[in-house]
Structures are given as structure tokens and as C-alpha cells.
Amino acid sequence: MTEASWSVEAIKSSQWKWWQLRELILTLIDIALILVVAAIYLGLGALMVTGSIPxxxxxxxxxxxxxSTVFWSGILAVCFLVYRFSVYWVHDPLWPPKRSQVMLSHHASRDVIRLLQTVPAPITLDGIWLQILRTPAGMLAAVRSELAIREFQDALSATPTQAEESAGPWAEEDAQRIIIGAARHAASTHQGKMTISDVLWALADDDHSAKRLEKFPGAMTALRLTIDREALLENLRRRNRHFRQMAHWHPRGPMNISMTSTATPLLDSVSIDLTAQAIASGFQPLMGRTxxxxxxxxxxxxxxxQLLLVGWPGVGKTSFLQELAQCMVEEVVPPVLFDRRLLSIEPSRLIAGATKPGEVEYRLQRLLxxxxxxxxxxxxxEQIEQFTGLGTNGVQLDVLDQLIRIVDQSSLVVIATTTPDQFQKQLELKTNFTTVFHRFDLAxxxxxxxLEALSVHAAVLEQxxxxxxxxxxLQEIVDGAARVIHDQFFPAKAVLALDHVIGGLPRAQSGMAVCTKKIVDTTLGEMTHVPIGAATGAERDMLLHFETLVRQSVVGQSHAIDRIANALRRARVEVDKRSRPIGNFLFVGPTGVGKTHLAKTVASTLFGSSxxxxxxxxxxxxxANSVEQFIGTPGSGHGGVVTEQLRQxxxxxLLLDELEKASPKILTLLLQLMDEGRITDVTGRTIDATNLLVIATSNIATPFITRAFASGQTVDQVHHTLVEQELPALLPPELINRFDDVIVFEPLKKEDIESIAQxxxxxxxxxxxxxGIEVDFSPATVAWISQLGFDPQYGARPLKRAIAxxxxxxxxxxxxxxxxxAGSHIRMEPGARWSAV
Amino acid sequence: MSIIQVLSLPIVELGNAIRWWYGPGLRWMNRWFIRELVWVEQREHLGRWMANLFSPMYGDASWQGRMISIFMRIIVLVYRLVWSLVWSVLHGIMWLCYAALPPLALLMIVKRFL
Structure with missing residues (x-):
């Protein structure tokens, strides 16, 4: 038996006591050596001081x-103690683990050894799982992963232990693999002894182990992400320590390391020193932008x-610059940025107090x-477009033009930022701008x-x-924001959503609060008015029985109801990634057959209100100018009536009644809405339409439909001819293609009218x-009123009038x-008569 | 567990100590020494000071400014050089002590009995 395999085995089995005795003996030797060394050098020192010995x-x-011999023996003892101290306390890759063997005494932290000691012999995978959930680190990881701890423990306890043929004397093969995996992970990541987190990582990384969590959907992924999250934060803590060390030695103020720079009083007064800010307090580290x-x-x-960072608001341009400042302090930048200050000019400070003509120009010259x-x-x-049209004493100055000229003539390092729309509107057309500044897109x-950025932000919020x-x-915030927030950009929209969720968290008496996926679903749903997360309770029942609920108010049109119900269910459970509305449907049929009524019934069933x-x-x-009504008037500063309604x-x-009457320009707008699931208003704001159900109704081709049904054609035949021949002649073919389905409404028959009357x-x-009044309608009355309200040309429309x-x-x-x-009980008779019962 | 095992334990551990001292321990010391050398350069920026020996300090490009600058830079450079050397030599001695002390101590003890 080799020394290494003995060390592994020592944790369990009959040799465990020997392992403990070994530790005890070595500890006693350590103590004895410390005393001996102390005695040697204190004694020698005393003899030297008193002059007894040279x-x-x-x-x-x-x-x-x-x-001399005593002195050198003491040195040897000190060396031995250094070894002992390093092996047991210092976290370094002292003995990198081999492929299949680890020495627990060298590779495992005390916590892990204690964990393994408490697992009943032989150590099994389930045993490690059960025990690790009792450790503080394991429990915290499980809570962070929203793992149902009690249920999982019950499931593990209920699983019969299956001893494998190849099981070792102290631990089953699966368990040994986990321990070796944890040791190797520790060596490759933090280069220290394996901790509980490393064991958790190994458990999450192992396929056999993952099977234990199969009954808990998403738990394994969550656990892996939690461990990654912890590792990420640990790395950041390490980086922060290094950063503080570098910041301590970095020059403060305008002077650089080699003292070649000069004082810049004006520049300091109109700018913010990002490097000084980084040194003073540090910025939140930027993730995902390496x-x-x-x-x-x-x-x-x-x-x-000269670079121009072009990115939409919220993509992290400012954070990017802050990270750049931190890199400059850490001195991990190319020579062109080394030993420099990153100064952000404030346009308002640049013009503040400038009263005389030409004062701003003078300041610019001084700055240069x-x-x-x-x-x-x-x-x-930052936001370089702000430097255009700066006003002072009623005089508009285009500082940007002057800046471009100055920058063009110099070799200044300049980093500007703007948004794509401002670049297009204000900068692209400026003389020389695009030749001076090189565009750098920040997507x-x-x-x-x-998710990484959010993990860092979450750590700050938690504290x-x-x-x-x-x-x-956190994952739900990212997924939810990606799905329902379309007018903002990552990472800002996720960070804002997290702030919103945390702001509304219910707190326990202790002041503590836990933010879970369910809370995120609820809060994000309320914030965006879009249901997020799994459908539960009444909503789930409604979706499952959608057809039945709609049929309580609608007669016939089964095909249309089925199609809409299926589209809604698909959208709600997110079986596919959509970048289109939930569904685009065109209802075609004669007037009065219930097209609009069906759409309204769908809305009231789905949302519970109008x-x-x-x-x-x-x-x-x-x-032709109705486009302005739709998306807003240019220069008004706000969106159109329709886009605002959709945004809110x-x-x-979205019910588009009598679609065929809209102007071609509106139809073009609808094309984008139905195809891409978004529409842009006149202010440039994008309105998300991926959670819309679009239903358009039309009386178009009514003569054809009436004739076709009168001639005995089936719905399918009419639908085929309508879509292939009739509609393309009346509506733009590209618009017809955008509809998921064109639903033909049959002219109502007498029986249908009777059902509607009922x-x-x-x-x-x-x-x-x-x-408090009870009214009975006899079958004769229903038949009579149906007769009165029936008109083949106008469908059910006259029925309401007849009833009234x-x-x-x-x-x-x-x-x-x-x-x-109140309390009367009457019966309605044909002939508009009533009688008491 | 036998008495032989118990008695042989210090010897086995001594063997481990020697193996560790010139294995992972020495590797750790090497890395530490290099890290310290890098750190002293990061702190003192000797290369940068040498490269800027003739650059005027505080942007004063007058001949008087340049003269003072060269004088001051030489003084600062010497100070930084000495400080870096002391730092590096100190750490070099520590590295050397680590590498040489055990055999030296052993040699001195053995010498006594020869």
C-alpha cells in the first residue's frame, strides 16, 4: 500500500484511529520542537548577551x-516547523493531486475532513450529499440555489445504497471520484486545499451526482451557477486586494510616475478625474467586457x-470607462495609456460662468x-453630442467643431461616447468627424x-x-428582462429590474429579506404588465380550458377559437423563442357574424377585463397623415396615440377592426409590428409587441364568401380560394403572409341565430x-325573437335590436x-307580451 | 497499529519534509522571489525613470529647469536604485537561505562529529 493511498484510506475504515493518532503524535512533535527551538535561541541569546560565550x-x-551544533540543530528544527506549518495551514499547491489519488491530509481543508468523518462508512455519494447540506457552506449554496433541502434530504435518505462491485474499502467509487475531482478543482482554481465549495462543485459537475437532483427541475443548473457565482466573487475579492495594493503606490493628483507632467488647474476644474476616483474608492468591477x-x-x-464608443443607453459605456480607469491604476494597459490620467470633461463646467464673448474659445485653447x-x-x-450647441449668454457655441479641429491637429488620446441614433443625427454629417474619430461599437x-454583472451588483445589494x-x-431577472423589456438594453435593464425587485421585497422582523425566483416573477410581471414565470392557479386553469370558456359566449367558430387558444398556450409556456407577437390572425367574413365579438370575448377571457x-x-x-396619429408627430417629443397605448x-x-380601410402607410407599419414584434415611435423609442395578440377583422371579399357558402362549398374550400385568389387582389400579399392564419367566418344560419338569441x-x-326579478323565456319566445332578429345580410346584428x-x-x-x-317572477311570451308566473 | 509504525512516523515525516522542501516549497519560493522582483519594479519604476533621465521635470523645459531636473533625477534614481537593490538582495538572501540552510545546517552538524 502506497503512502498516498493510505492517506485516502485513513479517513474511513479501521485505520482512521491510526490516522488520528498520527496527527496527535505529529502535533506533539511540533509543540516539542517549538519549545526546543525557543529554548535553544533564548538560551543562546542570553549567553551571548551576558558574554558567557562568544x-x-x-x-x-x-x-x-x-x-555551534545546537545552533544548527535549531535551524533544522525551524525548517521542519516551516514545512509543518505550510502543509497544514498555508493554502498553496503544495502537493498537486494526482489523477486518481489524493492525500487528504495535504489536499483537504479541516472542514472537508470533518465532513468526510461524519459520513457513515463506506462513504457514498448520497452520504456526501446528505452531510454537505448540513454544513453552513453547503446549506447556503442550497438556499441560494432554491433547492428544496428537506425534500432532497428525504429523497436521498429513501434511496437504497447500492454497493458497487468496484467499491473501495472506505468509499464507493462515485464518492472517491467526487473527492479527487474536488481536490483537482481546488488545485486548478484557487490553488489551495479543497474546501466545501470545491466538493459542491465536484458534486454538481458529476453526472452520477446530477442524477440525484433529477427530481428537482433546474436545481442542478442553479447549483452550478451558484458555485460559479461564488467563484466569481472570490476572484473579484482577490483582484480587489491586488487593486488596492496597486492603488496605494499609484500617483495621486496631476503628477505622473516619472514626474514629467505639469499642473493642469483649468482642466481639473472642468473635468472629473476617473483614475483619481478609482484610486479613492474604486468602481464596481465590469463583467463580460474583457x-x-x-x-x-x-x-x-x-x-x-481617437476612439468613439458607440452604444445604446444602458450597454455600459460609463462602466466601460470606469473599468478602463481601474486598469490604468492597475497598470495593465498598453504603453499609450500607461502612467496617464483619465479625465472626463463636463460640458456644463466648461461653459459655466463664461460671460464674455470668446471666453469659451479661450478656455478651450487653454485646455489644449x-x-x-x-x-x-x-x-x-462622454455623450460627445452634448458639446454641440452649448449656450452661454444666449449665444449658441458649437464647441464640438472646435474640439474636432484641436484633436485633429494633435496626437491627443481621446475617447468619446455617443449613441447610434445621435451618431447618425448629429455626428456623422459633421465635417472631419468620422476621419478624426474611429468608431468603436459597444454592443x-x-x-x-x-448574469455575471448582475452577480456583482447582487453582492453589493446583499451587503x-x-x-x-x-x-x-438572478437568472429569472435576466431571462425575464430579455423577454419583456425591449426598450432598454443589457445590462442596465437587468440591473434596474433587480433594483426594482429588491426595493419592493417584503422584509422579516429582523430586517432580512430573501429574493427568490417567484418574487422576481411577480414583481417583474407587475412592473411590465406581462405575466412571467410558470402559469399557476387560476391562470393555468384559464389557459387549459380557454376554448370552453370562450364558447360560453361565442357560437360556432371552433377553428378560430382553437387556433387562438393554442397560440396563447404556446406563448405562455415559452416553448419557442419568439420575436413576433403571440399570434397574428385575420378574421374574414360578412358583417354581423361575430368577428369583433369573438376578439372581445378572447380579450375578456384572457385578461379578465377590457x-x-x-x-x-x-x-x-x-x-395619409394618420401615421402621425399612430406613431406620433415629428418634433412633438412624444409617441403616437397607438404606440403609447401599446407601450403602456x-x-x-390589438384589435384592428376593418383592416382593409387603413392607409397603405399604416399597413406598412403593421408589417413591421407583425413580423418583428416591435414598432418604433417618432421619438425613436422601440415598443415591444412580442406579447401582443393581434387580431384584424375585415369584411373584404364578403360577396365571394356569401356566394361560395350559398353554393355549398365547405369552409376549407372557401378558405383555400380566399387565401389563394381573392385576398391577394385586395390586400398586399406580404401583409397576408404575416398572418398566422386567415379565419373565414361562415354567414350565420338560423340555428346559429337561435343559439345567439339564447x-x-x-x-x-x-x-x-x-x-331580484326572475324572467323565463319559453322556447317559443326564443324562436320568435330569433325569427325577428334574423337577417342573412347583416348576421346577428339585427338580433340585438329585436331583443331591445x-x-x-x-x-x-x-x-x-x-x-x-323586485321579487316578481314573469314569463315573456311571443308578441312582446309578458305575464306574471 | 504497531509500535514500529509509531516510531517510524517522525522518520517518514522527515522524508516528506525534505521532499516538500525541495519540491513544492522551493517552487513556491521561486515564484515568491520573482513576484517580489516584479513588485519592486512596479513600485519604483526604474526603467521609466531611466528612460526619462533627460526629460525635464514638471514640464520646465528651460535650460535651468533641465539642469535641475537632471540633477534631481539622478538623486531620485540613485535612491530608487539603492532601495530596489536592497529590497532585491534582501529577498535574494532569503531565497538563498531557504535553499541552502538545511544542507548547510546538516553539514555543520556532521562536521562536528568528523
């Missing part, structure tokens, strides 16, 4: 007496001295002089990068606000019952006369 280099090296930062360094190193003399300045012009951060933010909550129904009568959008109700039903009379009965004239009118007269009062 003890100098000659005596030590050339001497041949016992004093590639971009390296690209920026490469460009600056490649003699491109200071910068060129100092030679250690990297200039930042929206990826969801993975955002500041006394909250515990779980990993699934609040989320955005109904547009397209006949109001016939004029992103989760709603429904309507049912509603009337219910309304009167609320007043022949039922509601006599009843209201009776009520006014006092003949029908």
Missing part, C-alpha cells in the same frame, strides 16, 4: 563545539488615438495647452455577461440592503336576476309602472 559568524561556521476592453487596447496600441504640456492626459468626452451585453438574492432569481383590449377602428386611419399595455389584444337572453336573465325592441322595452315599461318589482 557567538559570531566565525564561531558558528568555523567553530567545532557543541554551541473582449471589448482588449480590442480597445489593441486599437489604441495600433495608433488609433494644459493637455499638450502635461502629456499624461487621456481625455474622455448590448450578452445574457451570460449580464447594503441585508438581502439574500438566490441564483434562480383594460387590455386596444381596439383600433382602421377607418380612422385612412388619411404590452400584454394585450345566449343574449341568458345575459338579460342574469341582469334582471341581480335586480321586443323584450327589453316592454320589461322596462312594466318596471317603471311598478308592475314588475
Amino acid at each position: 557567538l559570531g559568524p566565525i564561531e558558528l561556521f568555523a567553530g567545532n563545539d557543541s554551541i 473582449k471589448e476592453l482588449q480590442e480597445l487596447f489593441a486599437q489604441l496600441d495600433g495608433h488609433e488615438r 495647452f494644459e493637455i499638450s504640456k502635461s502629456r499624461n492626459i487621456v481625455l474622455v468626452l 448590448e451585453m450578452s445574457p451570460e455577461g449580464t 447594503r440592503d441585508r438581502v439574500l438574492i438566490t441564483t434562480p432569481a 383594460m387590455h383590449l386596444v381596439r383600433l377602428d382602421m377607418s380612422e386611419f385612412q388619411a 399595455n404590452p400584454y394585450s389584444l 345566449l343574449e337572453l341568458g345575459h338579460l336573465q342574469a341582469a334582471l336576476k341581480r335586480k 325592441d321586443n323584450i327589453q322595452d316592454p320589461l322596462s315599461q312594466g318596471m317603471l309602472k311598478g308592475e314588475i318589482i
Whole structure:
């Protein structure tokens, strides 16, 4: 048995006591050696001080007496103690673990050894799982991962232990693999002894181990992310220690390391020193932008001295510059940025107090002089478009033009920022601008990068606000924001969403709060008016029985109801990644057949109220200038009536009544909405339409539909001819293609009218019952009113009028006369007569 | 567990200590020494000071300024050089002590009995 395998085995089995005795003996030897060493050197020191013995280099090296021997023996003892101390306490890769063997005494921390001691022999995978959940680190990781600890423990306890054939004497093969994996992970990441987190990592990384969590959906992913999150924060803590060390020695103020720079009083008064801020307090580290930062360094190193960072608001341009300042302090930058200050000019400070004509120009010249003399300045012009049209004493100055001219004539390092739309509107057209500044695009951060950035932000919030933010909550914020917030960009929208969620957290009496995935779903849902997370309770029942619920108010049109219900269910459970509305449907059919009624019923069933129904009568959008009504008037500074409604109700039903009447320009706007799931208003704001259900109705091709059905064609035949031949001649083909389905509404038959009459009379009965009046409608009455309300040309439209004239009118007269009062029970008869029962 | 095992334990551990001292321990010391050398350069910026020996300090490019600058830079450079050397030599001695002390101590003890 080799020494290494003995060390592994010693943790369990009959040799465990021997292992403990070994530790005890070695500890006693350590103590004895410490005492001996102390005695040797204190004794020698005392003898030297009293002058009893001569003890100098000659005596030590050339001497041949016992004093010299004692001294050197003490040195050997000190060396041995250094070894003992290092092996047991210092976290370093002292003995890198081999492929299949680890020495627990060398590779495991005390916590891990204690953990393994408490697992019943032989150590199994389940045993490690059970025990690790009892450790503080394991429990915290489980809580952060939203793992149902008790259920998981019960499941593990219930699993029968299956001894494997290859099981070792002290631990099963699976368990040994976990321990070796943990040791190797420790050596490759933090280069220390394996900790509980390393064991957790190994458990999460192992396939056999992952099977234990199969019954807990998402738990394994959450656990892995939690461990990554902890590792990320640990790395940042390490980086921060190094940063503080570097910042301590970094020059403060305008002077650089080699003292070649000069004082810059004017520049200091109109700018913010980002490097000084980084030294003083540090910035929140930027995650997920390493590639971009390296690209920026490469460009600056490649003699491109003026860069323009172009990115939408919220992609992290300011954080990017702050990270650049931190890198400059850490001195991990190319020579062009080394030993320089990063100064961000404030346009308002530049013009503040300038009263005389030409004063701003003079200041600019002075600034240039200071910068060129100092030679250690990297200039930042945040939102460079702000430098155009600066006003002072009613005079508009285009400082930007002057800046471009100055920058063009110098070799100044300048980093400016702007947004793509401002670049297009104000900068691209400026003389020389694009030749002076090289565009550097800062794209929206990826969801993975955002999760890292959010983890850092969450760590700050956890410390500041006394909250515990779980990993699934963070993941849900990223996923939810990606799905429902489309007018902002990552990472800002995720950070803002997290701040919003934390702000509304319910707190325990102790002031602590836990932010979970469920809370995120609820808060984000309330914030965006779009349901997020799994459908539960009443919503789930509604979606499952959507068809039945709609059919309670709608007669026929099964195909349309089924299609809409399926689209809604698909969208709600997010089975596919959509960048389009939930569904685009075109209802075609004669007037009065229930197209609009069906859309309204869908809205009231889905949302429970008419609040989320955005109904547009397209006949109001016939004029050429109706686009302004739709998306806003240029220069007004706000969006259109329609875009504003959609922005406030992103989760709603957009009903486009009589679509064929809209102007071609409006139809073009609708193309974008239906195809890309978004629409841009006149202010440039993008309105998300991916949570809209779009239903357009049209009477188009009514003569064809009526003729076709009259000639006995089936719905399918009519649909085929309509889509292939009739509609393309009346509506733009690209618009027809955008619809998920064109649903043909059949002209109503007499039986349909009778069913509708029953429904309507049912509603009337219910309304009167609320007043305490009971009304009966005999089959003869229903048939009579159906007969009155039936018109093949206008569908069910005359029915309402018939009911109003022949039922509601006599009843209201009776009520006014006092003949029908609360408690009355009457029967309506054909011929608009009623009688008491 | 036998008495032989117990008695042999210090010897086994001594063997481990020697193996560790010139294995992982020495590797750690090497890294530490290099890290200290890098750190002293990061702190004192000797290369940068040498490169800027003739650059005027505080941007004063007059001939008087240049003269004072060269004089001051030489003084600062010497100070930094001495400080860096002391720092490096001190750490070099520590490294040397680590590497040489055990055999030296052993040699001195053995010498006594020869």
C-alpha cells in the first residue's frame, strides 16, 4: 500500500484511529520542537548577551563545539516547523493531486475532513450529499440555489445504497471520484486545499451526482451557477486586494510616475478625474467586457488615438470607462495609456460662468495647452453630442467643431461616447468627424455577461440592503428582462429590474429579506404588465380550458377559437423563442357574424377585463397623415396615440377592426409590428409587441364568401380560394403572409341565430336576476325573437335590436309602472307580451 | 497499529519534509522571489525613470529647469536604485537561505562529529 493511498484510506475504515493518532503524535512533535527551538535561541541569546560565550559568524561556521551544533540543530528544527506549518495551514499547491489519488491530509481543508468523518462508512455519494447540506457552506449554496433541502434530504435518505462491485474499502467509487475531482478543482482554481465549495462543485459537475437532483427541475443548473457565482466573487475579492495594493503606490493628483507632467488647474476644474476616483474608492468591477476592453487596447496600441464608443443607453459605456480607469491604476494597459490620467470633461463646467464673448474659445485653447504640456492626459468626452450647441449668454457655441479641429491637429488620446441614433443625427454629417474619430461599437451585453454583472451588483445589494438574492432569481431577472423589456438594453435593464425587485421585497422582523425566483416573477410581471414565470392557479386553469370558456359566449367558430387558444398556450409556456407577437390572425367574413365579438370575448377571457383590449377602428386611419396619429408627430417629443397605448399595455389584444380601410402607410407599419414584434415611435423609442395578440377583422371579399357558402362549398374550400385568389387582389400579399392564419367566418344560419338569441337572453336573465326579478323565456319566445332578429345580410346584428325592441322595452315599461318589482317572477311570451308566473 | 509504525512516523515525516522542501516549497519560493522582483519594479519604476533621465521635470523645459531636473533625477534614481537593490538582495538572501540552510545546517552538524 502506497503512502498516498493510505492517506485516502485513513479517513474511513479501521485505520482512521491510526490516522488520528498520527496527527496527535505529529502535533506533539511540533509543540516539542517549538519549545526546543525557543529554548535553544533564548538560551543562546542570553549567553551571548551576558558574554558567557562568544557567538559570531566565525564561531558558528568555523567553530567545532557543541554551541555551534545546537545552533544548527535549531535551524533544522525551524525548517521542519516551516514545512509543518505550510502543509497544514498555508493554502498553496503544495502537493498537486494526482489523477486518481489524493492525500487528504495535504489536499483537504479541516472542514472537508470533518465532513468526510461524519459520513457513515463506506462513504457514498448520497452520504456526501446528505452531510454537505448540513454544513453552513453547503446549506447556503442550497438556499441560494432554491433547492428544496428537506425534500432532497428525504429523497436521498429513501434511496437504497447500492454497493458497487468496484467499491473501495472506505468509499464507493462515485464518492472517491467526487473527492479527487474536488481536490483537482481546488488545485486548478484557487490553488489551495479543497474546501466545501470545491466538493459542491465536484458534486454538481458529476453526472452520477446530477442524477440525484433529477427530481428537482433546474436545481442542478442553479447549483452550478451558484458555485460559479461564488467563484466569481472570490476572484473579484482577490483582484480587489491586488487593486488596492496597486492603488496605494499609484500617483495621486496631476503628477505622473516619472514626474514629467505639469499642473493642469483649468482642466481639473472642468473635468472629473476617473483614475483619481478609482484610486479613492474604486468602481464596481465590469463583467463580460474583457473582449471589448482588449480590442480597445489593441486599437489604441495600433495608433488609433481617437476612439468613439458607440452604444445604446444602458450597454455600459460609463462602466466601460470606469473599468478602463481601474486598469490604468492597475497598470495593465498598453504603453499609450500607461502612467496617464483619465479625465472626463463636463460640458456644463466648461461653459459655466463664461460671460464674455470668446471666453469659451479661450478656455478651450487653454485646455489644449494644459493637455499638450502635461502629456499624461487621456481625455474622455462622454455623450460627445452634448458639446454641440452649448449656450452661454444666449449665444449658441458649437464647441464640438472646435474640439474636432484641436484633436485633429494633435496626437491627443481621446475617447468619446455617443449613441447610434445621435451618431447618425448629429455626428456623422459633421465635417472631419468620422476621419478624426474611429468608431468603436459597444454592443448590448450578452445574457451570460449580464448574469455575471448582475452577480456583482447582487453582492453589493446583499451587503447594503441585508438581502439574500438566490441564483434562480438572478437568472429569472435576466431571462425575464430579455423577454419583456425591449426598450432598454443589457445590462442596465437587468440591473434596474433587480433594483426594482429588491426595493419592493417584503422584509422579516429582523430586517432580512430573501429574493427568490417567484418574487422576481411577480414583481417583474407587475412592473411590465406581462405575466412571467410558470402559469399557476387560476391562470393555468384559464389557459387549459380557454376554448370552453370562450364558447360560453361565442357560437360556432371552433377553428378560430382553437387556433387562438393554442397560440396563447404556446406563448405562455415559452416553448419557442419568439420575436413576433403571440399570434397574428385575420378574421374574414360578412358583417354581423361575430368577428369583433369573438376578439372581445378572447380579450375578456384572457385578461379578465377590457383594460387590455386596444381596439383600433382602421377607418380612422385612412388619411395619409394618420401615421402621425399612430406613431406620433415629428418634433412633438412624444409617441403616437397607438404606440403609447401599446407601450403602456404590452400584454394585450390589438384589435384592428376593418383592416382593409387603413392607409397603405399604416399597413406598412403593421408589417413591421407583425413580423418583428416591435414598432418604433417618432421619438425613436422601440415598443415591444412580442406579447401582443393581434387580431384584424375585415369584411373584404364578403360577396365571394356569401356566394361560395350559398353554393355549398365547405369552409376549407372557401378558405383555400380566399387565401389563394381573392385576398391577394385586395390586400398586399406580404401583409397576408404575416398572418398566422386567415379565419373565414361562415354567414350565420338560423340555428346559429337561435343559439345567439339564447345566449343574449341568458345575459338579460342574469341582469334582471341581480335586480331580484326572475324572467323565463319559453322556447317559443326564443324562436320568435330569433325569427325577428334574423337577417342573412347583416348576421346577428339585427338580433340585438329585436331583443331591445321586443323584450327589453316592454320589461322596462312594466318596471317603471311598478308592475314588475323586485321579487316578481314573469314569463315573456311571443308578441312582446309578458305575464306574471 | 504497531509500535514500529509509531516510531517510524517522525522518520517518514522527515522524508516528506525534505521532499516538500525541495519540491513544492522551493517552487513556491521561486515564484515568491520573482513576484517580489516584479513588485519592486512596479513600485519604483526604474526603467521609466531611466528612460526619462533627460526629460525635464514638471514640464520646465528651460535650460535651468533641465539642469535641475537632471540633477534631481539622478538623486531620485540613485535612491530608487539603492532601495530596489536592497529590497532585491534582501529577498535574494532569503531565497538563498531557504535553499541552502538545511544542507548547510546538516553539514555543520556532521562536521562536528568528523
